[in-house]
Amino acid sequence: MRALDTQAILQGHRPGRHSVGLVVGTTVSVLCLLGVLGYILVLGAAGAGASGVVGFVLSLMLATIPVSIIVPLILLLDRLEPEPPAMLLFAFLWGAGVAVLVSLILNTLGMELYTIPAFGAGMGEYLGATVIAPVVEESAKGMVLLFLLWRRRHEIDSYTDGVIYAGMVAAGFAFTENVMYFLTSFFEAGALGVAFTFLLRGLVSPLGHPLFTAMIGLGVAHVAINRDAVRFLAPFVGWVGAVLLHALWNGSTVFGWLGFAFAYFVCFWVLVGVIVRAVLDRHRQVAAISRYLSPYQVTGLVTPADIHMLSSMKARRRARGWAQHNAGSGGRRAMRDYQLAATELALLHQRLERGVARPRWWERRDAFLALMHVARDAFLGGVRRPVVPVWAGSSSDSGLMHHDSFQHVIDRARVQPPAHPPDSVG
Structure with a gap:
């Protein structure tokens, strides 16, 4: 007789074995995260010496606050049939490490090589934030969802599961991005600037990235749980939705508070739709428990x-x-x-x-x-x-x-x- 490997049974792998792809992906994501944070720290120290290091530590601490709020909210959707912690951690680290590193490189190249030379500094930076950044960032975050669809499709049992993985990726991305934004505000406007940026990004709109990427999660989940003829278009449709929401949010800044209010209004109703989808999924899972477990009463x-x-x-x-x-x-x-x-x-x-x-x-x-x-x-x-x-x-x-x-x-x-x-x- 041998001890029962509960996790192996629940996650569908052989006892004592771990997914090589998951281990490698997590390791690469951690290295990318450390590399990005190290790069930010070096820039801070080079620009302001000891003050830059203090700003980096402050930014890092502040960035953990929205994450400590967002992640539990995401996991609230996951209580009936929790996803494997190792996969959730991998998704978060991918967003915080790989997705940020890829976005940092491609966004910078896009503005330096195309939008700024073609449209000038002001318009070039605006187009970079409104056009290039949404495409690059949602693609970088969505890559890991496609990987999970390829390698761990059986873990995605509902649209809510797709939203959960997307939310974890986006929460990780927002964490590292917030460190950069907070440190930039520290250099430009001191403590007051950091406080304003934290209020805007950490308290007013912490669900921005998770909501954008949730559209891709819904598309990926549709492929995982359906066999209709057009299912493989769903991730692309979700990606388009994520890019458009992201572009609307970034582009609203040029219209002042009115533009921000409109973008907030649209995102609010998209959030309501995601919540309704999660509630429907919960009802269907409860119905599945009653329907499919009842025949096992004879055992x-x-x-x-x-x-x-x-x-x-x-x-x-x-x-x-x-x-x-x-x-x-x-x-x-x-x-x-x-x-x-x-x-x-x-x-x-x-x-x-x-x-x-x-x-x-x-x-x-x-x-x-x-x-x-x-x-x-x-x-x-x-x-x-x-x-x-x-x-x-x-x-x-x-x-x-x-x-x-x-x-x-x-x-x-x-x-x-x-x-x-x-x-x-x-």
Whole structure:
């Protein structure tokens, strides 16, 4: 018997293995982030000596404040079926490192080699901010979403998932960009300039970048969860939407406060639309839990009370509290594993019905069932040290479980249906 690798089951990879692409991408992103921050620090020190270093540290500290607000708000959308932390971190670091570095280079080249020579300093800088920057920055941020679509498509189960990954990329981008803006304001207008810039970028419009890139996230998600004939156009349409919103926001500055108010109005209603989309996704996920888990009641791994509990965040919290009272901290972890595995099982069936499930999808189903079985024993106090049931071999092409695989888990559940927490839990 061997210890259960919960994360491997939930994320769909072999125990003890990690995605090489994810590791390499995260490493490259960290190096790019350190390189950009180092470049900003060197410029600050070269321009104002010790005062520049102080300005850099102040800017870095201030830039963390909007991030500490935005990221939790983004993750609020992700509570029912949380995305893997490693992927969320990768997305954030890509935005903060790779996307910023690419944008810094291409934006500078675009203005120095094209817009300023062609239109003069004033108009050239405005066109750079309104035309070049939106195209370059949204492309740099959107690249990682295409990578996730290519390599981790099975993690994108809804439009909300696309918004979450897009939001994390954009939050990282905004973090590093804010450091640069705050430091520039420090040099140009001192503490008062930094305070004004922080008010504008950190408090008035912190959702700008996440909202722009969310359009690409919606397009990428459409490809991941649908099989319609035009689905591959969706990322491009989303990219166009992101660029137009970004250009509207940057371009509104020339029209003063009236232009800013109009751009804010448009972005507000786009934000409302994204929230409505997230609410609809949540309702569909809850419906999927009830629809696809109900047939599993014959196994004893799922009961009507469990389905009710899984359909509410409040009931899930109460269930974790009950499990901790019944079986300690290990029971609480087991309940959380059960909730995640059951939710993933329902969404797997939803993907199967849509025709976008991965090949050999039944292997993931079997793994989820095994995790649910072991976790259930643990939070009920049935075993002290959960272990993975013995299983080997592959499932048949029909998707039915072999006896060599997890059939004995199902058989045992039928013969001895495990008890379930009292109704007060769910």
